[in-house]
Amino acid sequence: MMFAFGMSRGFADHERERISAALGEPVTRPDYRASDSSNALRRLATVLGDRQSWRDLAHAALRSPPGGVAFSMVATWWAGLVGGLTWRL
Numbered sequence: 001m002m003f004a005f006g007m008s009r010g011f012a013d014h015e016r017e018r019i020s021a022a023l024g025e026p027v028t029r030p031d032y033r034a035s036d037s038s039n040a041l042r043r044l045a046t047v048l049g050d051r052q053s054w055r056d057l058a059h060a061a062l063r064s065p066p067g068g069v070a071f072s073m074v075a076t077w078w079a080g081l082v083g084g085l086t087w088r089l
Contacts, residue, residue: 009053011056033053
């Protein structure tokens with residue numbers, strides 16, 4: 001679970017950088033709840049209780065399927081193009 005939240009936080013940071021470059025304005029990174037404990041369960045509870053972590057996870061989960069569909073359509077289009085151009089060769 002911690003791995004999923006860590007990856008989604010990284011994806012969210014990358015998306016903020018991408019949006020900043022597209023808009024030409026800086027997008028601030030939201031504040032995440034910090035854990036002061038060295039106990040793994042308390043750190044997990046802190047991450048699970050952080051709303052921004054859940055938003056990042058939802059964004060990563062909901063953005064993946066449309067991206068996969070778009071990639072499949074583009075790859076199919078290019079394969080058809082190359083196949084059509086080289087059909088008689």
